[in-house]
Amino acid sequence: MKKNLFIALEGIDGSGKSTQVKLLTEKLEQAGHKVYTTCEPTDSPIGKIIRDIFTHKMEADHRTIAGLFVADRLDHLLNKTNGIIKKLEEGYTVITDRYYFSSYAYQSTHMDLDWVINANSLSANLLRPDLNIYIDISPELSIERLNRGRTSIELYETLENLQNVREKYFEVMEKLESVEKVFITDGNRPPATILDEIWANIKTQFELSETV
Secondary structure, three states, X not given: OOXXXXXXXXXXXXXXXXXXXXXXXXXXXXXOOOEEEEEOOOOOHHHHHHHHHHOOOOOOOHHHHHHHHHHHHHHHHHOOOOOHHHHHHOOOEEEEEOOHHHHHHHHOOOOOHHHHHHHOHHHHHHOOOOEEEEEEOOHHHHHHHHHHHOOOOOOOOOHHHHHHHHHHHXXXXXXXXXXXXXXXXXXXXXXXXXXXXXXXXXXXXXXXXXXX
């Protein structure tokens, strides 16, 4: 049995990733794991620039945004204080809300997919998730949830773009199925139902028990 895991939650905006990170953390802690949760973009200086671009405080070309994500992700992995690799070495199970699949899907709607994959190859070679969990919802539901939960809409959060991003997610998951472990779950259902399916998959794959 693998003692600690690295799990990435993926999906278009509004898919319920943050909710599942919280619920999954509770499940893993009940199973005896100490859990560290994180997200991308990070709260580092590079991540702050990305967030400022997303909220229209700054402007940047899509190629620049892709490059910023590459840098932010490397710091996310390699930071000697709270980097993912450091946390894994300390025995934490790490759950991240977004990892490089997000770059593949979101940036490749504006540039060549192979370029984005190659740009992130150092991160992928440093650390691939034990499991990528993709929560699938319709772009229409995404927009409905965003309009309900936000006072402003960020860059990329249009129906047309989210349709393209969802298609790219499936394209890249198929393209990389030989090197990436991906579990796809239907995000249109109640959060508890989604969690039950995710947890059943994790328990089976990694031979986890409810309590340790």
